[in-house]
Amino acid sequence: MKNRKKIATVWLGGCSGCHMSFLDIDERILDIIQLADIVKSPIVDQKEFPYVDLALVEGSVTCDEHLAEIKNIRAKSKMLIAFGDCAVMTNVTGMRNYFPLNEVLDTSYVNAISNDEGGESPSHPCLMKLNDKAVPLQEVVTVDFVIPGCPPDADTIFYVLQEFLNDRTPNLSTAHKLKYG
Ligand code: SF4
Numbered sequence: 001m002k003n004r005k006k007i008a009t010v011w012l013g014g015c016s017g018c019h020m021s022f023l024d025i026d027e028r029i030l031d032i033i034q035l036a037d038i039v040k041s042p043i044v045d046q047k048e049f050p051y052v053d054l055a056l057v058e059g060s061v062t063c064d065e066h067l068a069e070i071k072n073i074r075a076k077s078k079m080l081i082a083f084g085d086c087a088v089m090t091n092v093t094g095m096r097n098y099f100p101l102n103e104v105l106d107t108s109y110v111n112a113i114s115n116d117e118g119g120e121s122p123s124h125p126c127l128m129k130l131n132d133k134a135v136p137l138q139e140v141v142t143v144d145f146v147i148p149g150c151p152p153d154a155d156t157i158f159y160v161l162q163e164f165l166n167d168r169t170p171n172l173s174t175a176h177k178l179k180y181g
Helices: 017-023 026-035 064-076 085-089 091-098 101-110 154-165 172-180
Strands: 005-011 036-040 052-058 061-063 077-083 130-135 145-147
Touching: 005 017, 005 064, 005 154, 017 052, 017 154, 026 036, 026 154, 036 052, 052 064, 052 085, 052 154, 061 064, 064 077, 077 085, 085 091, 091 130, 101 130, 145 154, 154 172
Parallel strands: 005 036, 005 052, 052 077, 077 145
Antiparallel strands: 061 130
């Protein structure tokens, strides 16, 4: 019998859509848990990031907290997968990169309020402070594999997991053929 593997899924600067697509594998999650334990995920109440075989990371790196998190994940993951287009190339989260950060914040929080008092940017110390630019994972850590898409479709996610959990390297052109012929 194969050794059971450990999987983590992580949500950095993303919208959670990639994780929603992961949940769309539906009952096939039972095939996954035959081979692996999901030990860290937004749906698992585990505070520390454990050592894992596979880490699927959604979203870009948008602040210093994300940077520290992805470095810790990299150090503890045998295989780090950029999960979805925001992780691969910043995608939606990188649209703000074309503008100065203060303009983005003013547009989002100050100018968007139309009453006479206007709005103000949230400044609570517990809130993360955005860096000037969102960056993709491979700009700050080594990435071993990418699952593209916004979000990636559930069949592709399932295919990639099945391949890695059976010690094979996924071929995304094969996954495309399986789905579309
Ligand atoms: S790739 Fe798309 S679905 Fe995934 S986090 Fe980014 S915007 Fe959301």
